[in-house]
Amino acid sequence: MAIRTSTRGFIIAGILALAILYTISYRYRSSAISSFNAHNLVPSLLHSKPSQHDFVARALEHEVSDPFNIAAISNLCRNRPPREDVIVSCNPGTGGVGNIRSYMLHCTRFAMEAGASMILPHFHRRSKSDLFELNGEMGDFEHFFDREHYIETVHAACPHIKVYENPEEEWTMGNMEIPHWPLAINVSSLSNPSPWRLELDSWFETSTAGMKKPVIIASGDPGRDRAVMDDGIDFYYNIGRILKFRPDARRLAALCMAEINRRFNLHMDPEQNLFENAYMGAHLRTSSDAVKAGWNPDFEKQTDWYINQTLRHNLPVIFAAGGNDVDLERFANKAFKRGIYVVNKYDLLRGNDLRELDNFLWDQRGLVDFEILLKASQYGGYARSSFSHNVAFRRHFVSKVEDPFADPDNHFADEISVVYGRFDAGWEDEGVRTMWP
Incomplete structure:
Protein backbone atom coordinates (compact mmCIF):
# COMPACT_ATOMS: atom_id res chain seq x y z
CA MET A 1 0.00 0.00 0.00
CA ALA A 2 2.86 2.33 0.85
CA ILE A 3 4.45 1.57 -2.48
CA ARG A 4 1.18 2.28 -4.32
CA THR A 5 0.80 5.58 -2.43
CA SER A 6 4.36 6.53 -3.26
CA THR A 7 3.82 5.62 -6.90
CA ARG A 8 0.60 7.63 -6.99
CA GLY A 9 2.52 10.57 -5.53
CA PHE A 10 5.16 10.33 -8.19
CA ILE A 11 2.51 10.21 -10.88
CA ILE A 12 0.73 13.26 -9.48
CA ALA A 13 4.02 15.12 -9.14
CA GLY A 14 4.89 14.20 -12.72
CA ILE A 15 1.55 15.45 -13.99
CA LEU A 16 2.00 18.71 -12.10
CA ALA A 17 5.51 19.12 -13.51
CA LEU A 18 4.26 18.50 -17.04
CA ALA A 19 1.46 21.01 -16.49
CA ILE A 20 3.92 23.62 -15.31
CA LEU A 21 6.24 22.94 -18.26
CA TYR A 22 3.31 23.12 -20.66
CA THR A 23 2.18 26.42 -19.17
CA ILE A 24 5.68 27.87 -19.49
CA SER A 25 5.93 26.52 -23.04
CA TYR A 26 2.51 27.94 -23.90
CA ARG A 27 3.43 31.36 -22.57
CA TYR A 28 6.70 31.26 -24.49
CA ARG A 29 4.95 30.25 -27.70
CA SER A 30 2.26 32.88 -27.14
CA SER A 31 4.96 35.49 -26.66
CA ALA A 32 6.70 34.37 -29.84
CA ILE A 33 3.44 34.36 -31.77
CA SER A 34 2.62 37.78 -30.36
CA SER A 35 6.00 39.12 -31.49
CA PHE A 36 5.52 37.59 -34.94
CA ASN A 37 2.00 38.92 -35.24
CA ALA A 38 3.16 42.45 -34.43
CA HIS A 39 4.93 42.36 -37.77
CA ASN A 40 1.95 40.68 -39.40
CA LEU A 41 -0.45 43.34 -38.27
CA VAL A 42 -2.22 41.64 -35.34
CA PRO A 43 -2.08 43.98 -32.32
CA SER A 44 -1.21 42.33 -29.04
CA LEU A 45 -0.98 43.41 -25.42
CA LEU A 46 0.95 40.38 -24.19
CA HIS A 47 4.46 41.79 -24.44
CA SER A 48 5.86 43.76 -21.53
CA LYS A 49 6.37 47.46 -22.28
CA PRO A 50 7.68 50.50 -20.47
CA SER A 51 4.97 52.33 -18.60
CA GLN A 52 3.21 55.05 -20.54
CA HIS A 53 4.53 57.68 -18.15
CA ASP A 54 8.10 56.45 -18.55
CA PHE A 55 7.86 56.26 -22.35
CA VAL A 56 6.45 59.80 -22.62
CA ALA A 57 9.03 61.30 -20.24
CA ARG A 58 11.95 59.74 -22.09
CA ALA A 59 10.58 60.57 -25.54
CA LEU A 60 10.21 64.24 -24.63
CA GLU A 61 13.88 64.40 -23.64
CA HIS A 62 15.19 63.20 -27.01
CA GLU A 63 14.85 64.73 -30.48
CA VAL A 64 15.59 63.46 -33.95
CA SER A 65 18.43 65.98 -34.30
CA ASP A 66 20.26 65.04 -31.07
CA PRO A 67 22.85 65.96 -29.97
CA PHE A 68 22.39 69.74 -29.96
CA ASN A 69 25.60 71.66 -30.70
CA ILE A 70 24.84 75.17 -29.45
CA ALA A 71 28.45 76.20 -30.13
CA ALA A 72 27.66 76.25 -33.86
CA ILE A 73 25.23 79.13 -33.18
CA SER A 74 27.48 80.87 -30.67
CA ASN A 75 30.37 80.88 -33.16
CA LEU A 76 28.34 82.85 -35.67
CA CYS A 77 27.15 85.37 -33.08
CA ARG A 78 30.69 85.98 -31.88
CA ASN A 79 31.66 87.00 -35.40
CA ARG A 80 28.88 89.59 -35.61
CA PRO A 81 29.80 92.53 -33.33
CA PRO A 82 26.81 93.41 -31.13
CA ARG A 83 24.89 96.67 -31.56
CA GLU A 84 23.07 97.39 -28.32
CA ASP A 85 21.34 100.39 -29.89
CA VAL A 86 19.45 98.33 -32.47
CA ILE A 87 16.39 96.08 -32.36
CA VAL A 88 15.10 93.94 -35.23
CA SER A 89 11.40 93.72 -35.99
CA CYS A 90 10.15 91.24 -38.58
CA ASN A 91 6.75 91.76 -40.17
CA PRO A 92 4.31 88.94 -39.30
CA GLY A 93 4.78 85.75 -41.28
CA THR A 94 2.09 83.75 -43.04
CA GLY A 95 1.57 80.13 -43.96
CA GLY A 96 1.27 76.73 -42.38
CA VAL A 97 3.39 75.20 -39.64
CA GLY A 98 6.35 74.40 -41.92
CA ASN A 99 6.47 77.91 -43.35
CA ILE A 100 6.04 79.65 -39.99
CA ARG A 101 8.72 77.56 -38.34
CA SER A 102 11.24 78.44 -41.05
CA TYR A 103 10.14 82.09 -40.97
CA MET A 104 10.82 82.30 -37.22
CA LEU A 105 14.31 80.96 -37.73
CA HIS A 106 14.98 83.41 -40.57
CA CYS A 107 13.91 86.31 -38.39
CA THR A 108 16.24 85.15 -35.62
CA ARG A 109 19.08 84.72 -38.11
CA PHE A 110 18.48 88.30 -39.34
CA ALA A 111 18.85 89.62 -35.78
CA MET A 112 22.07 87.63 -35.37
CA GLU A 113 23.51 89.18 -38.52
CA ALA A 114 22.65 92.68 -37.29
CA GLY A 115 24.17 91.95 -33.87
CA ALA A 116 20.89 93.31 -32.55
CA SER A 117 18.20 92.47 -30.06
CA MET A 118 14.80 91.59 -31.44
CA ILE A 119 11.07 91.75 -30.99
CA LEU A 120 9.57 88.31 -30.46
CA PRO A 121 8.34 87.39 -33.97
CA HIS A 122 4.62 86.97 -34.63
CA PHE A 123 2.54 85.65 -37.51
CA HIS A 124 -0.94 85.57 -39.00
CA ARG A 125 -3.08 82.60 -38.05
CA ARG A 126 -5.02 80.66 -40.63
CA SER A 127 -8.69 81.56 -40.88
CA LYS A 128 -10.97 79.21 -38.93
CA SER A 129 -13.64 79.30 -41.63
CA ASP A 130 -11.40 79.08 -44.72
CA LEU A 131 -8.18 77.05 -44.51
CA PHE A 132 -6.94 78.68 -47.71
CA GLU A 133 -6.99 82.14 -46.08
CA LEU A 134 -3.67 82.62 -44.30
CA ASN A 135 -3.95 86.27 -43.30
CA GLY A 136 -6.21 85.76 -40.34
CA GLU A 137 -5.93 87.05 -36.79
CA MET A 138 -2.50 87.74 -35.33
CA GLY A 139 -1.06 84.71 -33.56
CA ASP A 140 1.30 85.08 -30.65
CA PHE A 141 4.49 83.08 -30.42
CA GLU A 142 3.01 80.50 -28.05
CA HIS A 143 0.30 79.61 -30.56
CA PHE A 144 2.89 77.18 -31.98
CA PHE A 145 6.09 77.40 -29.98
CA ASP A 146 7.64 77.11 -26.53
CA ARG A 147 8.41 80.76 -25.73
CA GLU A 148 10.53 80.09 -22.64
CA HIS A 149 12.74 77.59 -24.46
CA TYR A 150 13.24 79.98 -27.38
CA ILE A 151 14.25 82.97 -25.27
CA GLU A 152 16.55 80.93 -23.02
CA THR A 153 18.28 79.19 -25.95
CA VAL A 154 18.78 82.36 -27.99
CA HIS A 155 20.27 84.10 -24.95
CA ALA A 156 22.52 81.11 -24.16
CA ALA A 157 23.87 81.07 -27.72
CA CYS A 158 24.05 84.85 -28.19
CA PRO A 159 24.07 86.59 -24.78
CA HIS A 160 23.87 90.08 -26.30
CA ILE A 161 20.51 89.39 -27.94
CA LYS A 162 17.54 90.43 -25.84
CA VAL A 163 14.11 89.28 -26.94
CA TYR A 164 11.44 91.91 -26.27
CA GLU A 165 7.75 91.11 -26.15
CA ASN A 166 6.49 94.69 -25.56
CA PRO A 167 8.82 96.89 -27.63
CA GLU A 168 6.81 100.08 -27.14
CA GLU A 169 7.67 100.00 -23.45
CA GLU A 170 11.37 99.51 -24.08
CA TRP A 171 12.22 101.33 -27.27
CA THR A 172 11.58 104.52 -29.20
CA MET A 173 10.35 103.61 -32.65
CA GLY A 174 12.78 104.82 -35.31
CA ASN A 175 10.19 104.42 -38.12
CA MET A 176 13.01 103.82 -40.56
CA GLU A 177 12.93 100.70 -42.71
CA ILE A 178 16.29 99.32 -43.76
CA PRO A 179 16.06 97.57 -47.14
CA HIS A 180 16.67 93.86 -46.78
CA TRP A 181 18.90 93.47 -49.81
CA PRO A 182 19.17 89.89 -51.11
CA LEU A 183 22.90 90.35 -51.65
CA ALA A 184 23.38 91.30 -48.05
CA ILE A 185 21.98 88.14 -46.50
CA ASN A 186 24.10 85.66 -48.44
CA VAL A 187 26.67 85.19 -45.69
CA SER A 188 29.78 83.57 -47.12
CA SER A 189 31.36 82.33 -43.90
CA LEU A 190 31.22 82.60 -40.15
CA SER A 191 34.47 84.57 -39.97
CA ASN A 192 33.69 87.10 -42.68
CA PRO A 193 30.64 89.32 -42.03
CA SER A 194 28.36 89.73 -45.03
CA PRO A 195 28.23 92.89 -47.18
CA TRP A 196 24.84 93.65 -45.66
CA ARG A 197 26.29 94.01 -42.19
CA LEU A 198 28.97 96.38 -43.50
CA GLU A 199 26.23 98.39 -45.22
CA LEU A 200 24.25 98.52 -41.99
CA ASP A 201 27.21 99.75 -39.95
CA SER A 202 27.98 102.40 -42.57
CA TRP A 203 24.36 103.54 -42.54
CA PHE A 204 24.47 104.07 -38.81
CA GLU A 205 27.56 106.23 -39.17
CA THR A 206 26.26 108.43 -42.00
CA SER A 207 22.45 108.49 -41.91
CA THR A 208 20.56 111.04 -39.85
CA ALA A 209 17.93 108.40 -39.08
CA GLY A 210 20.62 105.93 -38.12
CA MET A 211 22.13 108.33 -35.63
CA LYS A 212 18.91 108.36 -33.62
CA LYS A 213 19.25 105.78 -30.92
CA PRO A 214 17.75 103.40 -30.24
CA VAL A 215 16.36 102.41 -33.64
CA ILE A 216 14.23 99.55 -34.89
CA ILE A 217 15.21 97.83 -38.13
CA ALA A 218 12.10 96.60 -39.88
CA SER A 219 12.16 93.62 -42.22
CA GLY A 220 9.44 92.43 -44.53
CA ASP A 221 10.23 88.77 -45.25
CA PRO A 222 13.66 87.92 -43.82
CA GLY A 223 13.79 84.54 -45.51
CA ARG A 224 12.65 84.82 -49.11
CA ASP A 225 16.17 85.27 -50.47
CA ARG A 226 18.15 83.68 -47.65
CA ALA A 227 20.22 80.68 -48.73
CA VAL A 228 20.30 78.66 -45.52
CA MET A 229 23.36 76.58 -46.37
CA ASP A 230 25.58 79.65 -46.64
CA ASP A 231 26.27 79.58 -42.90
CA GLY A 232 27.89 76.16 -42.96
CA ILE A 233 26.60 72.70 -42.19
CA ASP A 234 26.98 72.87 -38.41
CA PHE A 235 24.90 76.01 -38.10
CA TYR A 236 22.34 74.63 -40.56
CA TYR A 237 21.89 71.47 -38.52
CA ASN A 238 21.58 73.19 -35.14
CA ILE A 239 19.74 76.50 -35.56
CA GLY A 240 16.36 74.74 -35.60
CA ARG A 241 16.88 73.60 -32.02
CA ILE A 242 16.14 77.09 -30.70
CA LEU A 243 12.51 76.31 -31.55
CA LYS A 244 10.37 73.69 -29.86
CA PHE A 245 6.68 73.22 -30.41
CA ARG A 246 4.43 74.07 -27.49
Missing part, protein backbone atom coordinates in the same frame (compact mmCIF):
# COMPACT_ATOMS: atom_id res chain seq x y z
CA PRO A 247 4.75 71.58 -24.61
CA ASP A 248 1.14 70.38 -24.63
CA ALA A 249 1.37 69.41 -28.32
CA ARG A 250 4.65 67.57 -27.76
CA ARG A 251 3.13 65.69 -24.81
CA LEU A 252 0.15 64.56 -26.89
CA ALA A 253 2.51 63.40 -29.64
CA ALA A 254 4.54 61.37 -27.14
CA LEU A 255 1.32 59.80 -25.82
CA CYS A 256 0.39 58.80 -29.39
CA MET A 257 3.79 57.18 -29.93
CA ALA A 258 3.49 55.32 -26.63
CA GLU A 259 0.09 54.02 -27.69
CA ILE A 260 1.41 52.83 -31.08
CA ASN A 261 4.12 50.96 -29.17
CA ARG A 262 1.59 49.38 -26.82
CA ARG A 263 -1.11 48.59 -29.30
CA PHE A 264 1.06 46.93 -31.93
CA ASN A 265 3.43 45.17 -29.54
CA LEU A 266 6.49 46.98 -30.90
CA HIS A 267 9.84 47.51 -29.23
CA MET A 268 10.22 51.25 -29.64
CA ASP A 269 13.03 52.86 -27.69
CA PRO A 270 11.85 56.39 -26.79
CA GLU A 271 15.45 57.60 -26.64
CA GLN A 272 16.21 56.77 -30.28
CA ASN A 273 16.48 59.55 -32.85
CA LEU A 274 14.25 57.47 -35.12
CA PHE A 275 12.29 54.38 -34.09
CA GLU A 276 13.64 51.23 -35.75
CA ASN A 277 11.28 48.77 -37.45
CA ALA A 278 8.24 50.41 -35.87
CA TYR A 279 5.86 52.47 -38.01
CA MET A 280 5.57 54.32 -41.30
CA GLY A 281 4.73 58.03 -41.13
CA ALA A 282 2.65 59.42 -44.00
CA HIS A 283 1.55 63.00 -44.64
CA LEU A 284 -1.67 62.86 -46.64
CA ARG A 285 -1.98 66.29 -48.28
CA THR A 286 -5.59 66.36 -49.46
CA SER A 287 -7.15 69.02 -47.21
CA SER A 288 -9.41 71.75 -48.56
CA ASP A 289 -6.71 74.43 -48.83
CA ALA A 290 -4.69 72.20 -51.20
CA VAL A 291 -7.78 71.63 -53.34
CA LYS A 292 -8.58 75.36 -53.38
CA ALA A 293 -5.00 76.15 -54.39
CA GLY A 294 -5.59 74.07 -57.54
CA TRP A 295 -2.87 71.54 -56.69
CA ASN A 296 -5.06 68.53 -57.57
CA PRO A 297 -3.86 66.42 -54.63
CA ASP A 298 -4.39 62.91 -56.03
CA PHE A 299 -5.59 60.74 -53.12
CA GLU A 300 -5.02 57.46 -54.94
CA LYS A 301 -1.50 58.34 -56.02
CA GLN A 302 -0.45 59.60 -52.59
CA THR A 303 -1.84 56.59 -50.75
CA ASP A 304 -0.28 54.16 -53.26
CA TRP A 305 3.12 55.75 -52.61
CA TYR A 306 2.76 55.40 -48.85
CA ILE A 307 1.38 51.85 -48.86
CA ASN A 308 4.13 50.63 -51.19
CA GLN A 309 6.84 52.25 -49.06
CA THR A 310 5.38 50.55 -45.99
CA LEU A 311 5.39 47.16 -47.69
CA ARG A 312 8.94 47.59 -48.97
CA HIS A 313 10.16 48.09 -45.42
CA ASN A 314 7.90 45.43 -43.86
CA LEU A 315 6.37 47.79 -41.31
CA PRO A 316 3.19 46.80 -39.46
CA VAL A 317 1.38 50.11 -39.26
CA ILE A 318 1.11 53.56 -40.82
CA PHE A 319 0.66 56.69 -38.77
CA ALA A 320 -1.29 58.98 -41.10
CA ALA A 321 -1.21 62.75 -40.69
CA GLY A 322 -3.57 65.03 -42.54
CA GLY A 323 -6.27 67.62 -42.29
CA ASN A 324 -9.02 65.74 -44.15
CA ASP A 325 -10.74 63.30 -41.76
CA VAL A 326 -12.75 61.63 -44.52
CA ASP A 327 -9.62 60.86 -46.52
CA LEU A 328 -7.84 59.51 -43.43
CA GLU A 329 -10.66 57.00 -43.06
CA ARG A 330 -10.51 56.14 -46.77
CA PHE A 331 -6.77 55.63 -46.44
CA ALA A 332 -7.26 53.24 -43.49
CA ASN A 333 -9.79 51.15 -45.44
CA LYS A 334 -7.57 51.01 -48.52
CA ALA A 335 -4.45 50.01 -46.57
CA PHE A 336 -6.32 47.33 -44.57
CA LYS A 337 -7.04 45.51 -47.83
CA ARG A 338 -3.26 45.25 -48.28
CA GLY A 339 -2.79 43.93 -44.74
CA ILE A 340 -1.70 47.22 -43.15
CA TYR A 341 -3.24 49.08 -40.24
CA VAL A 342 -3.52 52.87 -40.45
CA VAL A 343 -3.94 54.97 -37.33
CA ASN A 344 -4.10 58.70 -36.71
CA LYS A 345 -3.89 60.92 -33.65
CA TYR A 346 -7.65 60.73 -33.04
CA ASP A 347 -7.44 56.92 -32.85
CA LEU A 348 -4.57 56.97 -30.38
CA LEU A 349 -5.76 59.46 -27.77
CA ARG A 350 -8.66 59.08 -25.37
CA GLY A 351 -10.42 60.86 -22.52
CA ASN A 352 -9.04 64.22 -21.43
CA ASP A 353 -6.13 63.94 -23.86
CA LEU A 354 -8.48 63.62 -26.81
CA ARG A 355 -10.55 66.54 -25.52
CA GLU A 356 -7.36 68.58 -25.25
CA LEU A 357 -6.57 67.82 -28.88
CA ASP A 358 -10.10 68.79 -29.92
CA ASN A 359 -9.56 72.21 -28.34
CA PHE A 360 -6.58 72.87 -30.62
CA LEU A 361 -7.04 74.87 -33.80
CA TRP A 362 -6.45 73.15 -37.16
CA ASP A 363 -2.77 74.09 -37.55
CA GLN A 364 -2.05 73.40 -33.89
CA ARG A 365 -3.20 69.81 -34.37
CA GLY A 366 -0.59 69.60 -37.10
CA LEU A 367 2.10 70.08 -34.43
CA VAL A 368 1.16 66.69 -32.98
CA ASP A 369 1.40 65.09 -36.42
CA PHE A 370 4.75 66.78 -37.08
CA GLU A 371 6.35 65.36 -33.93
CA ILE A 372 5.11 61.81 -34.59
CA LEU A 373 6.25 61.87 -38.23
CA LEU A 374 9.71 63.08 -37.22
CA LYS A 375 10.51 59.84 -35.38
CA ALA A 376 8.86 57.36 -37.76
CA SER A 377 10.95 54.46 -39.06
CA GLN A 378 10.06 55.52 -42.60
CA TYR A 379 8.38 58.70 -43.79
CA GLY A 380 6.54 59.80 -46.92
CA GLY A 381 5.34 63.29 -47.83
CA TYR A 382 3.99 65.18 -50.81
CA ALA A 383 5.99 67.63 -52.95
CA ARG A 384 3.29 70.31 -52.83
CA SER A 385 3.66 70.85 -49.09
CA SER A 386 6.15 72.86 -47.07
CA PHE A 387 5.06 70.76 -44.06
CA SER A 388 6.16 67.58 -45.86
CA HIS A 389 9.49 69.11 -46.76
CA ASN A 390 10.19 70.47 -43.29
CA VAL A 391 9.70 67.03 -41.73
CA ALA A 392 11.97 65.38 -44.32
CA PHE A 393 14.69 68.02 -43.96
CA ARG A 394 14.86 67.55 -40.18
CA ARG A 395 14.93 63.77 -40.47
CA HIS A 396 17.84 63.99 -42.91
CA PHE A 397 20.13 64.73 -39.94
CA VAL A 398 20.43 60.98 -39.36
CA SER A 399 20.59 59.98 -43.03
CA LYS A 400 23.68 58.62 -44.79
CA VAL A 401 22.59 59.89 -48.21
CA GLU A 402 24.65 62.89 -49.30
CA ASP A 403 22.32 64.26 -52.00
CA PRO A 404 18.63 63.66 -51.30
CA PHE A 405 17.64 65.80 -54.30
CA ALA A 406 19.17 63.51 -56.93
CA ASP A 407 16.02 61.43 -57.55
CA PRO A 408 14.58 62.49 -60.94
CA ASP A 409 11.05 61.35 -60.06
CA ASN A 410 10.69 62.68 -56.53
CA HIS A 411 11.73 65.97 -55.02
CA PHE A 412 13.47 64.46 -52.00
CA ALA A 413 14.63 60.92 -51.29
CA ASP A 414 17.02 59.35 -48.82
CA GLU A 415 16.93 55.96 -47.11
CA ILE A 416 14.45 57.09 -44.42
CA SER A 417 12.24 59.70 -46.12
CA VAL A 418 10.69 60.39 -49.52
CA VAL A 419 8.87 63.55 -50.61
CA TYR A 420 6.99 62.15 -53.57
CA GLY A 421 6.28 63.88 -56.85
CA ARG A 422 7.49 67.20 -58.16
CA PHE A 423 6.19 70.77 -58.16
CA ASP A 424 7.38 73.56 -60.43
CA ALA A 425 11.17 74.00 -60.51
CA GLY A 426 11.15 77.53 -59.08
CA TRP A 427 9.11 76.56 -56.02
CA GLU A 428 11.23 73.47 -55.39
CA ASP A 429 14.46 75.44 -55.71
CA GLU A 430 13.27 78.11 -53.29
CA GLY A 431 12.11 75.47 -50.82
CA VAL A 432 15.52 73.80 -50.80
CA ARG A 433 17.50 77.02 -50.57
CA THR A 434 15.45 78.89 -48.01
CA MET A 435 13.87 76.40 -45.60
CA TRP A 436 15.58 75.78 -42.28
CA PRO A 437 15.34 72.19 -41.01
